[in-house]
Amino acid sequence: MNSKKSVQVGDIFATPLPMNKYGAVKVMDIIDRSYLLGITSYIDEQIPTIESKGIHQILITESIADGLEKPLFEWVDGKLPKELIFIGNIPLTTDEIEIESNIYAGKWSKECGIDVYYKWREETDPQGFKLEMQKKIEEADAYARRNKIVKPKKMMNDQVFWDIISLLDWSKEDEEAIVEAAIKELSTFTAWKIRHFEETLSYKLFLLDTEEHAKEMGEYCFSEQNQAFSPDLFLYARCAVVARGQKVFEDILSNPKKMLKNTEFEILLSLSSEAYYLKKEKELEYISGYSYETFSNREGWPEEL
Known part of the structure; x- marks a missing residue:
């Protein structure tokens, strides 16, 4: 417009x-x-x-x-x-x-x-607004239940996965430029290896999907008082953690209080699809065994689920 x-x-x-x-x-x-x-x-x-x-x-x-x-x-x-x-x-x-x-x-x-x-x-309409926010959480909950883990799928070798992530170029200012080298490298793998990368990424985002991590994400953190909490923004915040590499990921996974504050990196979710398109010139059709959507990790949200 x-x-x-x-x-x-x-x-x-x-x-x-x-x-x-x-x-x-x-x-x-x-x-x-x-x-x-x-x-x-x-x-x-x-x-x-x-x-x-x-x-x-x-x-x-x-x-x-x-x-x-x-x-x-x-x-x-x-x-x-x-x-x-x-x-x-x-x-x-x-x-x-x-x-x-x-x-x-x-x-x-x-x-x-x-x-x-x-x-x-x-x-x-304070009461209606409260119900609206509750409905959003319930819808995310329902999505998570529909997409609960049935059987984890094959993942990429962990070191290979992190080697690809390490190619993100943080000296660039544009997000597309930051991920360019990683996409090109991933596109050199077989189509199934690209799917394995997607499964690995989904799993790591799934592991970070906990209430404790959501409470530490910064301005829009999860709390009963903060009705502006966004499940999507929390997903993008988890992407930022994975994008920063193995050491940062493992450190934050074990200590939620170190969660990156007020940052996101949504474009990480497109690495597999962009690499697959570069290789096959068609869209990637793949549903991971692990869902990275917020509230999917039932053990991470015991009181909410």
């Missing part, structure tokens, strides 16, 4: 929200391919315009860290989501230029303005 070729400081984008509503975010700062977004207080069924009152006000939310109410600013990485709608540019005020934030929200997605929806739901 957006027609922007390049994002600039001061750009305002409308964001799609549940229940046929729209929010808006403002770009406050840009460093390389990272963007500091101000989540505005706008929420309505109409796409905002540059004159809409709410886009000139940053959403005030309660900080999970210290319980204080603060304006919501967060860093995101990656490309401008195609679902966002450019509505104009409002130059930063003197106060806005000085804004700093250490909140990292991961990959820039169409859900970047979701916090205004959560706050609106809490204020207008």
Whole structure:
């Protein structure tokens, strides 16, 4: 939907929200391919315009860290989501230029303005919102039960797996460039070996799928009070752990308190499919024995399941 070729400081984008509503975010700062977004207080069924009152006000939310109410600013990485709608540019005020934030929200997605929806739901229908969040957890639970382990499948040799992961090039800024060498190396293996890699990756993500690890993931950690917990974001946070290599993975697996904070690496999930396509020029069709979806590890979520 957006027609922007390049994002600039001061750009305002409308964001799609549940229940046929729209929010808006403002770009406050840009460093390389990272963007500091101000989540505005706008929420309505109409796409905002540059004159809409709410886009000139940053959403005030309660900080999970210290319980204080603060304006919501967060860093995101990656490309401008195609679902966002450019509505104009409002130059930063003197106060806005000085804004700093250490909140990292991961990959820039169409859900970047979701916090205004959560706050609106809490204020207008707290009981309904609580039920909505419970339903999401129950749906994830049902998915996990449907995809529970029946029989683990053949995995790749562990050292070979970690050798491939070690090819991730963290000197690159673009995620696709980071994984390029690993994808090329994996594509030199047989089609079945690529499936074995996928099974190994799924298993390691499955092992990290525990309540204790989810409680230590940072701003959007799992807790009864934090209704903004996202099963998808926790999956991407687990991807970041595996992507950092064997030593980091084993250290965090044994000590959840060392879980990486406020970071994600969703693109790791595409390694097998990209390598398979590079080799066979067709899509990878494979269902792993271990499900990496959040709440799949029944032993890791005893109270939730």
